[in-house]
Amino acid sequence: MPIEARPTYRQRLEPNGYQASGDRTMASSAESTFPTLPRLLVNISPPEIAKRRSAAWSGFRGETVQIMQHTPFEYGFRAPWHLLIAAEVAERYDGESFVEGLPRSTLRDFTHKLTFVPAGHDFRGWQRPRALTHTTYFYIDPHGPLADSALRFEEIEFKPRLFFYDRDLWQTALKLKSVIENADTVHRQYAEALGIVLTHELVRINGDTGLHEPASRGGLAAWQQKRVAAYVEEHVADDIPLATLAELAQLSPYHFSRSFKRSFGLPPHRYHATRRIERAKQLLAIRERSVTAIALEVGFSDTSTFTSAFHRLTGETPSYYRRRLD
The missing domain is CATH 1.10.10.60 (Homeodomain-like)
Structure with missing residues (x-):
């Protein structure tokens, strides 16, 4: 994946489609890499450079992804599930990230940063890594059984957020990452309890605190x-x-x-x-x-x-x- 081709790829990040300045070849390539049909997991290309490990519970899936080579790569996601991204190590020489509804970002170092992609929103980008990226993805079903009914979680119009930090949400994400890495020995109910906490944290940072029900x-x-x-x-x-x-x-x-x-x-x-x-x-x-x-x-x-x-x-x-x- 030549680095010289990257300016063309930036054009492919247009939110209204993959047509890039009349370049039909590049548009076709992007469509094959990031189809508009919903995907359950974040698509990484080339896939062989990523080491992935996942665990799933009721209405919730977590996945750790580690990039194993200093090779430029692309990523994309769009699905009816919310996506929370916790980047533990993320440094790039060059690249661009896009979440539908927000300006693109060319931030070089987003280590210890979070990104939230609401269900149905487009998320894609590319990067030439400076450090081997280590990221955890959390896929949350808006209608899942773990969401507290008092929150009306499925009714909330969540706002997209790119490269932010929240201490409590970050700590919950790290605990869930540990659960993913030790899924064979960690009790399922503990993982689900953390999933419940995660939904409450997402509501909190979204600003919909009025939906909270007083604790019993x-x-x-x-x-x-x-x-x-x-x-x-x-x-x-x-x-x-x-x-x-x-x-x-x-x-x-x-x-x-x-x-x-x-x-x-x-x-x-x-x-x-x-x-x-x-x-x-x-x-x-x-x-x-x-x-x-x-x-x-x-x-x-x-x-x-x-x-x-x-x-x-x-x-x-x-x-x-x-x-x-x-």
Whole structure:
């Protein structure tokens, strides 16, 4: 991808189409790279220079992308999902970024900057990297089950933002990035709780604070506690979505999480993890069952993950705990 061709590519960034000063060849190339049809993930070209890792939850997907070569590349995205971009390392010798509704930017260093692309908006650009870019993308379904109904999230007309910084939103993004990188060991409910926080942060920075509902001062009602606790016991080995528990209590995921912690003293994901370990303790008393079999029975994928979780909550390994029962 010759650098000399870049002025022509800038012309391809026109928001009304890809026609570039009558250059039909360049227009056709851009259309093949960035089609107008919605894409679920950010398109990077050439794709072989990007190392990508993703994880998905209810109405939410996160993806880490690391550029592996100092090669000029292009990117584009347009979909019915919101896109939040957190750039941990982003320096370029040359390049341009465009979010529909905003002026183009040729900022050279946007390390530790955030970008928000509302659903349906065009996002594209190109760059000749000075440093190997490391970025995290968050794809948020405006109608997803994690969005608090009190926010009327799907009704908000979000404003596009390019290369900004907000401390609280940045910290939430970093936590979610860690979840993506450790998706096999992080509890699903924790990831979903962070997703809920992210939607609230997006509403806050958008300026729609009037849509917030006052926080509930109490915990769950007795019938809610009983129903949720029974469900967790019955499905202790399963991966229980936060939205499922919230539906049982007839609350939004956001308010359910807050009320649950007031009632049980723990967030939902930690309570579930604790109940798993308590079930494992009961099974460890049965000598005929191996530690591996018990790990699988209480919902862990392997013995190593089970041992780590057991030690984190009890301070000892399953084998040591079993020996103490003698």
